[in-house]
Amino acid sequence: MLASNAYAATTRYEAESAPATCGGAVASTHAGYSGGGFCDTTNAVGSAVEFTVDMRAAGAVTLGIRYANGSTANRPADLSVNGTVVQAGFVFEATGAWTTWTTRTHTVQLDAGANTIRFAATTAVGLANLDYLDVATTGDPTEPPGRPPECTGSSPIRCHFAVSPGNYTVTAWIGDRASAGNTSMSVEARRWILAPVATAAGTISRHVFTINVRQPEGQPTGQGGSGTSGLDVSFAGSMPKLSGLTVAPASNPLAVYLAGDSTVCDQPIAPYTGWGQILPSRLSAGAVIANYGDSGEGSGSFLSNSALFPTMRPLITSNDLVLIQFGHNDKSTGASAFRTNLTTMINQVRARGGVAVLVTPPVRRLFDGNQLNSTALHVNGVGVNLPAEMRALGSSLSVPVIDLTAKSEQLVESLGPAGSARLFLRAAVDGVADNTHFSEYGAEEMAGLVVQGIRERNLPLADYLR
Template sequence: MASRRRGGRGAQLGAAGLLTLATLAGTGAAHSAAAAPQALPAGCSGTSSITCRYAVAPGNYDVTVSIGGASAGQTEMWAEARRLMLPATRTAAGAVATYSFTVNVRQPEGQPTGQGGTGNPGLDLRFTGSGPQVSAVSVKPASQPLVAYLAGDSTVCDQPVAPYTGWGQMITPSLRPGAVIANYGDSGESSGSFLSNSALLPALLAKVKVNDPVFIQFGHNDKQTSASAYRNNLTTMISRVRAKGGVPVLVTPPVRRLFDGNRLTPTALHVNGVNVNLPAEMRAVGTAQRVPVVDLTARSKALVESLGPSASAQLFLRSSVDGVTDNTHFSQYGATQMGALLLRSIREQNLPLAAHLR
């Protein structure tokens, strides 16, 4: 990723072969409401898009929301810097459904270096969809949640403005309450720059508790990194995470959409400018350090090549739809697919987060 993409307080306190994220539809506690509340909950405002703001300190919070009302509606919920918490969910007229999540609150609320803006202090919730309805919101401090940390670049990070979307902001609906994603992904970062910037790995490590998983994905911006430097950077991250009692997990980078005929090119597969096969080097580090590796390069390669040069464009950014052509960064749909590939690996490999997935 050569470029770095991003895009008053309230109440006190797919196609065949494609994967889908676990949705929450049908998992909420639903009941009929004889007369749904007409007024929005305290701290909330808006109509076609409803924003709720709560003046809380940085930390992790258990959030319970009730959606629905007197008329039928469709509601999706986003937290902080455009992290999806509830996929689009329909409610019938007179019905209310209740859902719970754990949300990480930081300042800046999105990318740690503040790219794209630092957001608002406290907790922001946004309800969108065709007829969003919010009848109740509860926010309380979470008690010792499992925090899964993400270390990565713009393909991982919380992108605040569509169409750019990182897979890290699309896996959040799949976590049960009591587990939460803390996304420290930051646009433009390489394995070396993430180590050296005080807002990135040092800030992440300051929060890590014993048994917290830390998912580490780098490669897109290691275009001129030597094999030895790349291995050393990853090994250093692993050692520092372990020193804090965390559980490191390596994630090979997802592919770019660069075809030669019907096959992806070496550049798409992260063979860099000095002929280093970065995913192979990461797998070797995983073996040497006895760290699990999620091979997102292999999984995304299989997906992108199965779709082919034309259909795979929907995973990335298209000028006809998004106003820009970009074969590295994901659309919301593409980020959802990449997140689903990661979640499938977590389940199949029984990684630390597996027991906390819906």
Template sequence: MKSSRVLALTVVAAAGLPAPAHAAGPRSVPGVCTGAAPVVCHYDVGPGEYDVNVVLGSRDAAGSTAVQAETRRLMLAETATEAGLFTRRAFSVDVREPESEPTIENVGTPGLTLTFTGAAPQVRKITVRAASPRAPQLFLAGDSTVCDQPADPYVGWGQAIPQHLLRGLTVANHADSGEGTASFLADARLWATMLPQVRQGDVVLIQFGHNDKQTTAEDYRANLTRMITELRAVHAKPVLVSPPVRRRFDSTGRLDDVARHLNGLGVWLPAEMRAVATGLNVPYVDLTADSAALVESLGVEGSKSIYLYNELRDNTHFSGYGADRIGLLVLTRLAELRVLPPRAFRAGAI
């Protein structure tokens, strides 16, 4: 390990005991860092929200550093630093158990793990503190296209969006693979676990459709309506997000009806979701239309990189590149709808 990196990481170990989530005061949390490429740092903290400040760079060497938190959540895009120059960045992290998908046990480790990756990671200083209990959260309820995927090469778009958000807004991703509206409500590890954590003013994005293949229009509407009603009861801000398209082209080079979420019962799920949003006056992100425009603009060949086609012949789940593109579509609409304020986003993100 280079001497500059050793100096950087000895700064991390601040005096004092680990602060519990939402503890008062400015005390930083001590941590232990190991490795060189990647650099992995662990903090013995309980579940909750934490603010992280990092100084990237080295006195002696150029660097190129990206940051992940917990199970492959993308917190900072790869950032270049010249030798002798340093860059400060900050972000907020949701620490929870399990740290990946809610129904998958024994993934990761208790506490907060930060992983500094990239072509040449250089870390000068890290400070971790409990976030303010008044800090807003962005909750995600959805399926495998949204969730914190535990294993490469899968990446959910909810895993990619934190890198575009500034410190002070935490992404709490409760999405889970294989879930539809009914199963998400029925499993005690999902809706019943997430809902008590939602506070007044928090934004909750709800995206379902991929696994509602046999859901009737009436049940789909009823399930979405229940979610909205229960969120409004705790004074949260629900937002409906229609499902992104699958990569299924017809002979004319257009996405077919199944790609656009006509389910097995002949129900146009995005249209049903839009009707619920309109009827209940809920913000609606038409991710089906936005992702269709993106995928069709790239064409049959170009769109393969959005999905895991090249790796797994998978036309539903996203690559890292694709998850970022889809996530940016969502964030752009949230900004346009003024669901999230401009101060929530990193410069140049949208």
């Protein structure tokens, strides 16, 4: 939250692409980087990475340079701004491994207009591997552009933008100079973006997100309704306050595609909630969730339905992630067919340059005493232990596995038969009793377990988690 006399904004500049210049090779050999790779500079004195940063007005900014140094020695550099060294001996300390990334910050003064920020090696071993530069600026409160005409109402505030399918950068100025507020934000078919933000009178906070727009906006086959074309943004909470909202095409975000069933999908109709529609609320700008989960789908039907994998596959580009979760509806699928279906998806994702990730299915709430039974743990009707098949396949094909079955089993059993009920749908609260599908609370918990797995596997998306 930011005081009314200033707001903060952060712009990211990837080291491997313009407006940055890499004095070496753009590489992708060490996992955990953002964007399309990182800059591996030449091992020489003077080898450098230079960023061009545009400023609307002169002022102080905080630079955050993300790097990895897997050597045993520090790698010093001169930090220059517009040709003048502002920090000699800027040290990139050893991080322990080339896949261990960290960020150093430094405050500098920049001019209005274009600025050059340069890191130049001062020893013969060159620089550390540089991933990106974040530039955090502080601006004038007059910047919020005001509520656009596309927005109507006061509680909730509903906005509709007539845009084509694709990925968009959405910037929201939340708060009001005259009165206090409490504002949450969602988009499209009940996708969570921002939990309620409390703002004091005179306080405006700026929030930036990357949003995927598709049609239908909920489930790809239109179950529960197709919604409206374009982008829908809603602001709710006890006292929603909006001082500005802009929408612009996003430039090459890290796309994360979700392939799954009703426990994953964007559920248009409450109280049903998939963990995939909560996941966007855990991401910062620059990464986007494209949820192709669909109710009732198994591994075979997802492959064959033209609205699902055949539609999603051509959209995948280099380094995009594809999280694949099936099992709930593979009730009679044999082990060989299940492995074949998943292998087909993995191979086709890889053929597009994407990174496949297997996610074992979350448990059902079916207890024998205080322990979940085999049906809850996805041993199907023909005796196939589906999560075990996914773990084995991941190992054999070198595919990361997020074991959501094991994580959710631990959570549900720790809560017990009674305490775990609130994760799922309850007749007294939700109007329906269901031990497979999640309440909003349950979906939020499952999304948290997926986030935990993303961090544990050190997937590229980990850099964008918040």
